[in-house]
Amino acid sequence: MSSQKLFSAFFLQVILATLVLGVANVQCLKLGFYKKTCPAAEDIVRKTTAQYISKAPTLAAPLLRMHFHDCFVRGCDGSVLLNSTKNNQAEKDAIPNLSLRGYHVIDAAKSAVEKKCPGVVSCADILALVARDAVSMINGPYWKVPTGRRDGKVSVALEALINLPPPFANITQLKSMFHSKGLSVKDLVVLSGGHTIGISHCSSFTNRLYNFTGKGDTDPSMDPNYVIQLKKKCRPGDVTTIVEMDPGSFKTFDGDYYTMVAKRRGLFQSDVALLDDVQTRKYVKLHSFSHGKSFGKDFAASMVKMGKVGVLTGKAGGIRKYCAFVNK
Known part of the structure; x- marks a missing residue:
């Protein structure tokens, strides 16, 4: 079964899975949650993150993506960090998560915090803090992260496949998936802007170049000149080559992503889909002209x-001792 058909078959379950998991329990999250129990926690996480981002700034994109992928499956509970076991394939081994990287940064931050305050700070909070710190360290926006999350004990690969928006999603599917998480249409178009940093494998979009409808055709929604450029980099069946998601500024957190989308140069169908809704199209057009003036905020x-x-x-x-394993 193709990934598109599998997605369609499970699409309705996105809403059902959300209802089963319950409404977000946010009342216990607060700024400075560890002020008394581990006052140095956020500073330790920030310094650890800086050690890695200073040497490899391109890690910011996958760390941001990791936080997004965590929150969209079972909520922001650190379940994406858990390893698979003999009897269970975990989220990190689901197809959409195979390209995630940066787990070592989370592990290093967790280890450093554990030395200072054992058994106090959750992996879910550390992931949220690392994502924020990594983005701010490449001149992206800074936001205050309410903490107090606890770690989940369950991680199922199939749930990642069901809940994570695929690169071929249309605007109706995207709006429904974000709505099921309590996120608005504006949140959808704003968070899509995270594609201003990072890279993608050719395999995530080559069907748009060579076989869009199964007849050896090209996606008509993509700028023909951009198609020519991409075909020079990505051959049919290429699963190793990587392409910048925001050519020319993929290392810089800015509003150029919207300029690319407005020119019909988004890599994914889910990028160009932002032009198919009145509200998302308006936001794309606004920031393509203003160069993302209010995008960071x-x-x-x-x-x-x-x-x-x-x-x-x-x-x-609970509070996991090691982020990749459930406590024994």
């Missing part, structure tokens, strides 16, 4: 909102 606000999706707080979940 909007992105910060949407990240705070996303970071509250489906969180476990209070006595729910």
Whole structure:
């Protein structure tokens, strides 16, 4: 079964899965949650993140994406960090997550915090803080992260396949998936702007270049000149070559992504889909002309909102000692 058909078959389950998991329990999240129990926690996470981003700034994009992928599956509970076991394939081994990287940064931050305050700070909070710090360290926006999340104990690969918006999603599917997480249409277009940094493998979009409808054709929604450029980099069946998502400024957090989308040069169908809704198209056009003047502020606000999706707080979940393993 193709990935598109599999997505369609499970699409309705996105809403059902969200209802089963319950409404986000956000009342226990607050700024400075560890002020008394581990006052140095956020500073330790920031310094650890800086050690890695200073040497490899391109890690910011996958760390941001990791936080997004965590929150969209079972809420922001650190479940994307769990390893698969003999009896269970975890989220990180689901197809949409195979390209995630930066787990070592999370592990390093967790280890440093554990030395200072064992058993106090959750992996879910560390991931949220690392994503924020990594983005701000490449001149992106900074936002205050409410903490108090607890770690989940369950991670299922199939749930990642069901809940994560695929690169071939249309605007109706995208709006429904974001709505199911309590996120608005504006959040959708703003968070899509995270594609201003990072790279993608050719395999995520080559069907748009060579076989869009199964007849050896090209996606008509993509700028023909851009198609020519991409074909020079990506041959049919190429699964190794990588392409900049925001050519020319993929290392810089800015509003150029919207300029690319407005020119019909978004890599994914889910990028160009932003032109198919009145509200998202208006936002794309606005920032393609203003060079993302208010994008940073909007992105910060949407990240705070996303970071509250489906969180476990209070006595729910637990505090994992190692982020890749459930406590024994």
